[in-house]
Amino acid sequence: MNKVAIGIDIGGTNTAIGLTNREGKVLIKQSIPTPKHGIIELYLDDIVKTMKALINKFTSSEVVGIGIGAPNGNYYDGSIDYAPNLSFKGKVPIVTLLKEKFQNIKKVHLTNDANAAALGEKIYGGAKDFNDFVMFTLGTGIGSGIVVNGNLLYGHSGFAGECGHMLIEPNGRLCGCGVRGHLEAYCSANGIKRTAFELLAQNNNTDSILSNYSLADLNSKIIYNAAKSGDLLAIEVFKLTGYWLGIGLANTIHHLDSQAIFLFGGPLAAGDFIIKPTVESMEKHLLPIYRNKVKIIPSQLNGGDAAILGASSLVWIENN
Amino acid sequence: MNKVAIGIDIGGTNTAIGLTNREGKVLIKQSIPTPKHGIIELYLDDIVKTMKALINKFTSSEVVGIGIGAPNGNYYDGSIDYAPNLSFKGKVPIVTLLKEKFQNIKKVHLTNDANAAALGEKIYGGAKDFNDFVMFTLGTGIGSGIVVNGNLLYGHSGFAGECGHMLIEPNGRLCGCGVRGHLEAYCSANGIKRTAFELLAQNNNTDSILSNYSLADLNSKIIYNAAKSGDLLAIEVFKLTGYWLGIGLANTIHHLDSQAIFLFGGPLAAGDFIIKPTVESMEKHLLPIYRNKVKIIPSQLNGGDAAILGASSLVWIENN
Numbered sequence: 018m019n020k021v022a023i024g025i026d027i028g029g030t031n032t033a034i035g036l037t038n039r040e041g042k043v044l045i046k047q048s049i050p051t052p053k054h055g056i057i058e059l060y061l062d063d064i065v066k067t068m069k070a071l072i073n074k075f076t077s078s079e080v081v082g083i084g085i086g087a088p089n090g091n092y093y094d095g096s097i098d099y100a101p102n103l104s105f106k107g108k109v110p111i112v113t114l115l116k117e118k119f120q121n122i123k124k125v126h127l128t129n130d131a132n133a134a135a136l137g138e139k140i141y142g143g144a145k146d147f148n149d150f151v152m153f154t155l156g157t158g159i160g161s162g163i164v165v166n167g168n169l170l171y172g173h174s175g176f177a178g179e180c181g182h183m184l185i186e187p188n189g190r191l192c193g194c195g196v197r198g199h200l201e202a203y204c205s206a207n208g209i210k211r212t213a214f215e216l217l218a219q220n221n222n223t224d225s226i227l228s229n230y231s232l233a234d235l236n237s238k239i240i241y242n243a244a245k246s247g248d249l250l251a252i253e254v255f256k257l258t259g260y261w262l263g264i265g266l267a268n269t270i271h272h273l274d275s276q277a278i279f280l281f282g283g284p285l286a287a288g289d290f291i292i293k294p295t296v297e298s299m300e301k302h303l304l305p306i307y308r309n310k311v312k313i314i315p316s317q318l319n320g321g322d323a324a325i326l327g328a329s330s331l332v333w334i335e336n337n
Numbered sequence: 338m339n340k341v342a343i344g345i346d347i348g349g350t351n352t353a354i355g356l357t358n359r360e361g362k363v364l365i366k367q368s369i370p371t372p373k374h375g376i377i378e379l380y381l382d383d384i385v386k387t388m389k390a391l392i393n394k395f396t397s398s399e400v401v402g403i404g405i406g407a408p409n410g411n412y413y414d415g416s417i418d419y420a421p422n423l424s425f426k427g428k429v430p431i432v433t434l435l436k437e438k439f440q441n442i443k444k445v446h447l448t449n450d451a452n453a454a455a456l457g458e459k460i461y462g463g464a465k466d467f468n469d470f471v472m473f474t475l476g477t478g479i480g481s482g483i484v485v486n487g488n489l490l491y492g493h494s495g496f497a498g499e500c501g502h503m504l505i506e507p508n509g510r511l512c513g514c515g516v517r518g519h520l521e522a523y524c525s526a527n528g529i530k531r532t533a534f535e536l537l538a539q540n541n542n543t544d545s546i547l548s549n550y551s552l553a554d555l556n557s558k559i560i561y562n563a564a565k566s567g568d569l570l571a572i573e574v575f576k577l578t579g580y581w582l583g584i585g586l587a588n589t590i591h592h593l594d595s596q597a598i599f600l601f602g603g604p605l606a607a608g609d610f611i612i613k614p615t616v617e618s619m620e621k622h623l624l625p626i627y628r629n630k631v632k633i634i635p636s637q638l639n640g641g642d643a644a645i646l647g648a649s650s651l652v653w654i655e656n657n
Contacts, residue, residue: 183588187506274491
């Protein structure tokens, strides 16, 4: 029988569920709303119903396991812990709950979404040949997943890899977590918008396309399109983003001596507008022993399937 | 027969060699100058002669291995690579060279001095019960050794743990490596002196004891004694040092989710003058999930023996 894995990606708005094979093909997938009612039993019923419907379409395949990616997902105890963007309160023992529903599936694992992205890249994507790398996901915030000696680094309590909350500007911008100066406040999709507004405020560039947008309406795609059309302020936004991201990546490399850094998320669509200044700043801030060695690579996973693939990749890890 | 390990600590000025038992007692030790002549063969003869003299005094003991701590010591290939403070040029294959001289000793291992300090703490000191911790050594520079899942983290090319070179102040003070704003430029013994001078320059505190010292004459012991006697500027120096160090430690914890941070070096003699503001700043800069969990612990090894103990600890690691 063909072996397949189920990947469940729990987001603040939607939950994506899919069946994948070992080669990283998503065979079938479906998305359901992540409810706001906070009643885990009802949500679990929705998930189980969707999973069963998907499995029933692949009866000739053997489901070898379930992998779940979720904000604040803790690998060690299999629970989602106090996730601020989900309506379920406290600790949700999602692994135990799903094991009860699918007693014939032995492997059920959970991790946070950024760790899942890192593992997805290792199992299916561009990191197959790398054993020491870090994945940075640039979205509303910045997540990161650290791979060391071929395995995810979980740390003492399962929360390693919150690199988005490293401080790069003392007393700098307010981060969503309440502390000032974190990388996330500068280089997340949201941080990039803030950089545009900072520059507009400083230089009063009324000739920039970006001067026509509100903070609510602006996004990194608009800034990218402006940069492509030659808008100098938009180009400067990506230069500054790269400057700060390069500092962050250099700090990470000084800790981990990684072989490569993978980058994932909407802002990466800007390509060299963001990659070039990032590499330049990273190299400038590195000790000579690390220079010209560390590869910066955009994620090789299809953006639309990446979350399901990341979650399902937990199933294929041997020692899991 | 009693089992003993040989520890060799290669410093810029002196090389300390000692025999230690598994419990962390230094049975005998001797120091020889680290020569400036750059001829590795002559230096090796000195080391071998000293080692044989020490071993001959413990003929009833079995030497199970040799551990070497050296600046730029690379665990993977057993060579000291381009160490700027040593007179030997290029890559010095110290492990191979020593194995040739002591063919009956199978275990010969090398790592850098900060990694050795971390491992020494794990094998003999205060970190016996910790599997996820980081050692910061505050000396002329700042070294660090990272322990993850009970093992030293070496990274892709053997250079993980250069946390002293993480950037904490963009365009800040010039670090010895040539980059501006690194932690080392603020919180090493040398960085602490620079903080004193920065404050003297800013505030013109002619009433401070420290206003009587040149940069060359000042050291962290003098600043500590001044702080003890109530010198407000000296107290402020440690407060600022703790502020910056706390930022650095928080960045490290956001990467690694460590259980504890150990601190080693001269400035730690200042005790709570430096520890208290460090803890305060670290907690302030951490995500809530890490707060009030991570212990900050001064090294429990005897300062005078720590380098030999750190080096010799490499011998007692099972998978070495």
